[in-house]
Amino acid sequence: MTVGFMPLRHANGVPHFARGASGPAWIALGVAALVLLVVFPVCNLVVPPGSALHISDYWVTLGGKIMCYAIVALAMDLIWGYTGILSLGHGLFFALGGYAMGMYLMRSIGAEGVYHSELPDFMVFLDWKAYPWYWRFTDRFWYAALLVVLVPGLLAFVFGYFAFRSRIKGVYFSIITQALTYAAMLLFFRNDTGFGGNNGFTDFKRILGFSITAPATRMALFVITAAALLGFLLLGRAIVRSKLGRVLTAIRDAESRVMFSGYDPLWFKLFVWTLSAVICGIAGALYVPQVGIINPGEMSPANSIEIAIWAAVGGRGTLIGPVIGAAVVNLGKSWFTQTLPEYWLFALGLLFILVTLFLPRGIAGLWKGKAS
């Protein structure tokens, strides 16, 4: 009796036509969690340095850095791959999150700076006597954490509201975001802005009272970053599999039809755009204590373009693609910059051309192509 009707539904009411393999993806996620949250810490902290199984601090730092980039690429993919809006200014949100965390880390140095002042060295150098108003409360971790979320979030919300309301799309939107991050970079380069000018923040000593260079602290940061990456993957999955996720893809494919179906694309774009910016900010906040520096270079237009390349190389419109893309490109980058530093940009350009020509759906497209 129920033949034509029941097969169209899952037990939980999700239409049967919701695509995407589930089983293997869960296994892969479980393996990734095991490796990042158990194997890495054990092999770095417990296994002695002489052993073949030892993972050196170099790999922990590199791994942590790449996971931060992977989170950014994932955020980029939500807005670009799924919603079709190419941002070339995502480096700005990443940097703002980094700066918010950096302010807290600068305050944590205390009087251990070169000038033994309560103020950061760059402020002493500028002959400032007190912190400017926007540095208030930044000595408290919870407040800095709040800034990490609020600053990129609010900026994205306000900018996005006006851009999307004016129906700025496509290449115009990309160029404006590029200009935005460039303008911010120039602002942060100025010493008077109060963020350390072109040197930015560095020489951090401790975070939440723990020495920032201690192996255990570094590993803790690594594990937190891994947990954040896995968490954002799950969040991304929940979003793209929801009806809202289908509306986002519909906006990408036929925005006028979305409008005439009664959805206001403005709020949907604004939701995913702001969320994407907040995720980038969190990635930046995780990045700074691990790398030990934040400066306006993070806001340079080239950085934001590189983020788009990670997503494109890995595969737009998939969740795992951007993560793979960020890892592949950055592992390549760290190899090249050590062995053939002057050829890195050529290699990156070549990679981008090859992927565009032969793998339009990115590295993740290799699996999908086989599956379908």
Place this chain on the structure above:
Amino acid sequence: MTGLLTSAMADRGSSLGGRVATGGVDISHRGILYLESISVSFDGFKALNDLSLTIDAGELRCVIGPNGAGKTTMMDVVTGKTRPDAGTAFFGQTIDLTRLTEPEIADRGIGRKFQKPTVFANHTVFENLELARKADKRVWPTLRAKLDSTAHGRIMAILETIKLVPEAGRLAGLLSHGQKQWLEIGMLLMQEPQLLLLDEPVAGMTDDETMRSAELFRTLAGDYTLVVVEHDMDFVARIADRVTVLHEGHVLAEGSMQQVQENEQVIEVFLGR
């Protein structure tokens, strides 16, 4: 299966029965769409010139006219895509269309089908209908939305109506041209509209598909109000209750197909005599 489907169909039937009489749009004076003295110009070109047009609830009106007569601009005005320079556009007695945005107008019950079929190519046929379904379409409710059995039944009923049940799980981008047109009409029906605007719905269809579309539109008329812009005169003759002829942005003639065909002015414009 039959039980569930019939109940879904009956459900649809009853909601249809109530539609023409109620549903937020005041059609107490028979008319569902009133355009009065509408003018629109683009860079000096008068796309619509003092256009007045009234559509009754439940009728199937065909709008014909040469290229550039203002047919598509008229639909743009009704759906909020274009704001008129002068004139009024009312949906029923009370809803002023010139003050609403496109999504608001869609939400009030005006569905529009574009000339070129626009469906969500990377979603399945089923998902296309699911997205179009009348629901709370704000961000948060959409994020939390779950497909319940009523919704499922309604989607299945519409799939039956547009004859795409076997294609339910296919990506809409893979459908034939005619099937895309029907899917788009199905998406409009999912919004439970009062008024459907169809821009050249049978363009590019095979003869067989055109015949089936004519059947579909005749079934829908009465339950819904349909305004069809079409070039295919045989098709218009087969489906129309009444025909409106547009020329240079205003109404040249109005009446049954036969009346219109015998109208001197119409003959002059169309045959250039």
